[in-house]
Amino acid sequence: MELLLILHAVAAVCAPWLAARMGRASFAVLAVPPAAAFVYTLWVAVRGLPVREATAWAPVMQMELDFRADPLAVVMMALVTGIGVLVLGYSAAYLPADDDGLGRYGGVMVAFAGSMLGLVTADNLLLLYVFWELTTVFSYLLIGYEPESRVSRQAAMKALAITTFGGLCMLAGFVLTGQAAGTYRVSAIAADPPAIAPVALVLVLTGALAKSAIFPFSTWLPAAMAAPTPVSAYLHAAAMVKAGVYLVARLGPAFGDVALWRAVAVPLGLVTMVLGGWRALRETDLKRLLAYGTVSQLGFLVALFGAGTRATALAGAAMLVAHALFKAALFLVVGIVDHAAGSRETGELSGVGRAMPWVCAAAVLAGASMAGLPPLAGFAAKEAALESLLDAPFLLAGVVAGSALTAAYTLRFLWGAFAAKPGVAARPVHRVPAAMFVPTALLSVLGLALAPAASWYAGAMSAYTESFRDPGHETHLVVWSGFGLPLLLSAAALAAGVLLFVAREPVARAGAVLPVPDSSQVFWIIVSGLDRFAIQLTGLVQRGSVPDYLMLTMLAAVGVGVFSVAYGGAPRLDVPVVAWQRPEQPVITVLIAAAAVLALLARASIFLAVVVGVLGYGTALLFLAHGSPDLALTQFLAETLLLVVFALVLRRLPIDPGRGRLPFPARIGLGLAVGVVLTGAGMLASSARDVVPVGAHMAMPAEEAGSRNIVTALLVDIRAWDTLGESTVLIVLTLGLTSLVFLRRRSYRIEPKEAEHPPAEPHWLASTLPRGQRVLAFDVVARLTFHTVLLLSLFLLFVGHSRVGGGFAGGIVAGLAIAVRYLAGGRNELAAAVPVHAGVLMGVGLTLSAGTALFGLLFGSAALDMLATDVSVPLAGHVHLSTGLLFDLGVYLSVIGMVQDVLRGLGAEMDRQIDAGEGS
Numbered sequence: 001m002e003l004l005l006i007l008h009a010v011a012a013v014c015a016p017w018l019a020a021r022m023g024r025a026s027f028a029v030l031a032v033p034p035a036a037a038f039v040y041t042l043w044v045a046v047r048g049l050p051v052r053e054a055t056a057w058a059p060v061m062q063m064e065l066d067f068r069a070d071p072l073a074v075v076m077m078a079l080v081t082g083i084g085v086l087v088l089g090y091s092a093a094y095l096p097a098d099d100d101g102l103g104r105y106g107g108v109m110v111a112f113a114g115s116m117l118g119l120v121t122a123d124n125l126l127l128l129y130v131f132w133e134l135t136t137v138f139s140y141l142l143i144g145y146e147p148e149s150r151v152s153r154q155a156a157m158k159a160l161a162i163t164t165f166g167g168l169c170m171l172a173g174f175v176l177t178g179q180a181a182g183t184y185r186v187s188a189i190a191a192d193p194p195a196i197a198p199v200a201l202v203l204v205l206t207g208a209l210a211k212s213a214i215f216p217f218s219t220w221l222p223a224a225m226a227a228p229t230p231v232s233a234y235l236h237a238a239a240m241v242k243a244g245v246y247l248v249a250r251l252g253p254a255f256g257d258v259a260l261w262r263a264v265a266v267p268l269g270l271v272t273m274v275l276g277g278w279r280a281l282r283e284t285d286l287k288r289l290l291a292y293g294t295v296s297q298l299g300f301l302v303a304l305f306g307a308g309t310r311a312t313a314l315a316g317a318a319m320l321v322a323h324a325l326f327k328a329a330l331f332l333v334v335g336i337v338d339h340a341a342g343s344r345e346t347g348e349l350s351g352v353g354r355a356m357p358w359v360c361a362a363a364v365l366a367g368a369s370m371a372g373l374p375p376l377a378g379f380a381a382k383e384a385a386l387e388s389l390l391d392a393p394f395l396l397a398g399v400v401a402g403s404a405l406t407a408a409y410t411l412r413f414l415w416g417a418f419a420a421k422p423g424v425a426a427r428p429v430h431r432v433p434a435a436m437f438v439p440t441a442l443l444s445v446l447g448l449a450l451a452p453a454a455s456w457y458a459g460a461m462s463a464y465t466e467s468f469r470d471p472g473h474e475t476h477l478v479v480w481s482g483f484g485l486p487l488l489l490s491a492a493a494l495a496a497g498v499l500l501f502v503a504r505e506p507v508a509r510a511g512a513v514l515p516v517p518d519s520s521q522v523f524w525i526i527v528s529g530l531d532r533f534a535i536q537l538t539g540l541v542q543r544g545s546v547p548d549y550l551m552l553t554m555l556a557a558v559g560v561g562v563f564s565v566a567y568g569g570a571p572r573l574d575v576p577v578v579a580w581q582r583p584e585q586p587v588i589t590v591l592i593a594a595a596a597v598l599a600l601l602a603r604a605s606i607f608l609a610v611v612v613g614v615l616g617y618g619t620a621l622l623f624l625a626h627g628s629p630d631l632a633l634t635q636f637l638a639e640t641l642l643l644v645v646f647a648l649v650l651r652r653l654p655i656d657p658g659r660g661r662l663p664f665p666a667r668i669g670l671g672l673a674v675g676v677v678l679t680g681a682g683m684l685a686s687s688a689r690d691v692v693p694v695g696a697h698m699a700m701p702a703e704e705a706g707s708r709n710i711v712t713a714l715l716v717d718i719r720a721w722d723t724l725g726e727s728t729v730l731i732v733l734t735l736g737l738t739s740l741v742f743l744r745r746r747s748y749r750i751e752p753k754e755a756e757h758p759p760a761e762p763h764w765l766a767s768t769l770p771r772g773q774r775v776l777a778f779d780v781v782a783r784l785t786f787h788t789v790l791l792l793s794l795f796l797l798f799v800g801h802s803r804v805g806g807g808f809a810g811g812i813v814a815g816l817a818i819a820v821r822y823l824a825g826g827r828n829e830l831a832a833a834v835p836v837h838a839g840v841l842m843g844v845g846l847t848l849s850a851g852t853a854l855f856g857l858l859f860g861s862a863a864l865d866m867l868a869t870d871v872s873v874p875l876a877g878h879v880h881l882s883t884g885l886l887f888d889l890g891v892y893l894s895v896i897g898m899v900q901d902v903l904r905g906l907g908a909e910m911d912r913q914i915d916a917g918e919g920s
Helices: 002-030 032-047 071-094 102-121 125-143 150-181 186-191 198-211 220-226 229-238 240-255 259-280 286-307 310-341 357-371 377-388 393-418 434-449 451-460 485-502 504-513 519-541 546-567 584-601 605-625 629-652 664-688 699-704 710-718 720-741 776-799 807-825 827-833 838-859 883-916
Strands: 051-058 063-069 868-873 877-882
Touching: 002 032, 002 071, 002 102, 032 071, 032 102, 063 071, 063 102, 063 125, 071 102, 071 229, 071 240, 071 310, 071 434, 102 125, 102 229, 102 240, 125 150, 125 186, 125 220, 125 229, 125 240, 150 186, 150 198, 150 220, 150 519, 186 240, 198 240, 198 259, 220 229, 220 286, 229 240, 229 286, 229 310, 240 286, 240 310, 259 286, 259 393, 286 310, 286 377, 286 393, 310 357, 310 377, 310 393, 310 434, 310 451, 357 377, 357 393, 357 434, 377 393, 377 434, 377 451, 377 485, 393 485, 393 504, 434 451, 485 504, 546 664, 584 605, 605 629, 629 710, 629 807, 629 883, 720 838, 720 883, 776 807, 776 883, 807 827, 807 883, 827 883, 838 883, 877 883
Parallel strands: none
Antiparallel strands: 051 063, 868 877
């Protein structure tokens, strides 16, 4: 499964390159991953179910790449992959050959197919959520395929906003469910359902209902018809909108018999089925008509699976397949009609059925399945649904009413697309490409061909349906169950549907008169109201004053501390308080206190920066006194580098430390209050500890990683994910900072500056600094020590796994060497010191760090599983090598790139602006 997902990802990345060289023929190559996944699905189904694959990801946190294929998952896999292949083939003929977005379209479609494949096979709630949100992002890109169209942009934003809101609610529900169950494995939760809070069920259902466009979240699906028609056939008929239905079906065995689960899913499903069908009768655009019909059918599916019985689950599983086949086929029919006739409006289409009889036949076959006519798959599924609801009169009546509306809008669709209309001239059409007709016809014929296998399908799904604890009414899934009440109800629904179609004009007028608010208008009213509220709140809180933000943060910290003490009971302090443990500690404390007082009295910006640096150095000395040389070294180096950055910034942004929003006594009081609260919080946290500190457990894992330095082992072995994340965040912040500095320029290159008095011949002490700024001794020392300091940084990098040092410390040392070169010789020296672009250094560094994850997956047992070996090198002796060194090298290069980028932006570019006389 993982290889299939990787294959989809690789194809998605290569899609633009393939489209640029092969044009529409690239879709044949892009169809290979879903085709391979379809073959794998058939192989898994024949081999025997269930099949489980698991790869350790973060074993300590019980997180795995856990995939499982059972009957329900295999059904969804077949739909996602099989229809995905057909839609990609259809797209090759549907999209214009000169479309500039072919590569983007193909790449996103394949990426979506892979995400959907991961979603339906994920056996971990958190992993399922990851794929869930990936489908949201890719559907946003596909719906907004035409970014220059306002309608497409608004539709994409609406879909993103609604489904993301539902996804976040679902994530909260997943966390509550997983914590209550003691596991996040979906199959384990279904086998042994936990007793969870009602709010967790509501949150999970919110995500499912939003994804499947169930009332009140239905508004995004009709708007999504702004997407190309193949996208609608795949995402909005066979794949994405089925994700919510799939989630309700997947968790049905666990929570289907819970009253709250049924009370939410069943009524909302019925309301959606009826309202969607009623609205479809008023549409004149064929695609929007099918969109509201899809909303109606999704409501039907949610009601069936939400009922939570074996009988309704069997009917739902049958309707799941039938709906995907007939609705995807009908969307593709709309694409053919629009492509051949140039319109989707029912009032403009006349005589199209005579001009395209084979397309009309495929549409009639798919429409008959949707309306529930025998002997098609839709009929077998609807009969099973009616039979399963015989002991639920209210639900049965709602389904019959919805079925009548389904028959009515099916006739409206077929009449609007193909019938010859009085007074309307026959619409001229052109020939339909085979690549568009074959997938459409195949999906339509499958609805007929699979119907006789209904009883076999019921047996194949028994492992899933029997996992429901409530058996429900006895139900048979067959293509013909004989004469009985279900058949009578089905006939009544069809007759009512025909009457509604015949009276379509009065029905449309009645629908237009009813004072039902437009859901799209309601959505935009809510969005605009939130925008106005956000603007007002931002104007009130975000006033652009850093002192104000800092004051509010400190007041919040004090408020939290006071509230905790007031309402949390009397705190328990079991921490022994001692004056000091080592004689140097009080001396360092006095120095820190003196520096703090000086900071309060400082009136010059640069002096204040130096004093703040002294506070940092004092903290480093405390680390050293406590036996933490790694932390002390890093603190020393970081403070030195920050002092340089402060000095560079203060050249263009002078800050008056004498001014403040609060009076001096108030600031003193606030500072003391924050100090007391944070100190007390630390002491209370230490008192609350009832287990051995984690530091005591670090020695053994560090030794297993081949390291004698616990801190380095912690950063590059035990907590490598955190280090990778922190490196990524720092790189992003650095790029954002320098982007603001270079806002008015298109090039990030350091522009050289001509020397005031260039030497007649090249000289190793040539400098571009003005005479008043140049210090000859500093220039000489900087050049003589530069390479030595770089060697020292490499030494710290290589010995960090066993001694004091590491990639971060080594990178800062190298960065300081570069900073000294710049301060001594100007921006020309900066360009000469590091001729490699900063972005290249950061990119290579981040790639090296992230690449160790692949080493672990390919050659180890888990991502970021560090591989190590001991070798004997002549003259050097015993050497310990590991992929941790590669990880640390990536950190080293990333830090150098960040320092270079900061010096380039805050130093060289500001120098250029000062020389050019540009305003700050």
